[in-house]
Amino acid sequence: MAKQSFSVGQVLTAAQMTSLQATAMGGGSPSVKTASYTLVAADAGTVIQVNSTSATTITVNTGLFAAGDSVQIQNIGSGTTTITSGTATVNSAGSLGVTQYDGGFLYFSSASSAIWFDYTQAGTTLPLTTKGDLFGYSTTNARIPVGADATVLTADSTQALGVKWAAAGGADPNYTLLNSGGTSLSGSTTTITFTAYNSLLIAIENISTDAANSVIDIRLNSDSANNYGAGSWYMVSGNGSYQQEDQNASRIRLLRCNAAVSSDNRGYIQIWGAKTSGQKPFNLVGTGQPGSPNNGRSYVSVGRYVGSSAITSVSIIADAGSFDSGTVYIYGSN
């Protein structure tokens, strides 16, 4: 029943009371609309029910309703009804769209301004579709599809939803290859720059140069100062014992290449605390001059680098000739 103006001494009929009660309880006989409709003053206190297979609008204009008036709007049709601000203002916490079997109250805070209270807040329908899905958010509500078995949800700011499914982390951090596919050695020095990681594993494969007896050294951050301290030993040919190798304090010795310029030379260095400003311990193994197991220079070295900057580059240096083969792989872990 539409909003009434009662006068002193007026007698209400039973039908009027029943209708008023139904309206007060949020119900009452609806006024059915099968097309878009513009609200009129007589709609105050009534139920407008839209039933259309096409999209429709309910337009709200100013000067028709008083503060405190309300209109209930329902949509039972398959076409979405949109509460539309005509000359009046319509505020809402969410969408003004009313999908099928949704509804809400249009409450007037003044003659020119209304608030739309949506029953189900159309537009925020849960996006979940599959067992294990999670409710996420990007710039709007979104579905986080369930991940593969045994994976865990991990924060990742590069993802659209800010999270991703990833293998469960263990006690040991995983290493990431920083230079995809490895970097071929060429020239007399090859330097690779990369993002700082706390732990570095640098592996160098199939090194050779076009000069005999090249010594291969490693330098960090292109730092040529005497910031490298290491104890280094190599196997003495023929008797399997080790002899100390002189170390240059401005770089780290990896290996000596064979006089025959074989490419069967390789080594690695592990560096810890590479992202800190403090000392960075390392260990290294390198082997050159291939042949019988104890006939050659297999280096073992432990030491530390005391440069204060985080390590963001490594240089592989040949002291004679130029590299004609070799690949360096840089792995980082935090």
Place this chain on the structure above:
Amino acid sequence: MTRIHKIVDANTNEVIERPYSKEEMAEYELDAKLKQKEQAQAESKATAKAALLEKLGITAEEATLLLS
């Protein structure tokens, strides 16, 4: 002899190849001189050792036995 320094940015895959800088070349030349000197000293020591063994009329293994 031109020595080349190759620099690779692992993040962008940008590659720069340039000749050694003046400082890099100076370091290389100093190292080369030291290496030559060390090699000459090693060769001289080996030659002197061989000459002594020949003078004594013994082999290197026999000399090791005498000293053990």
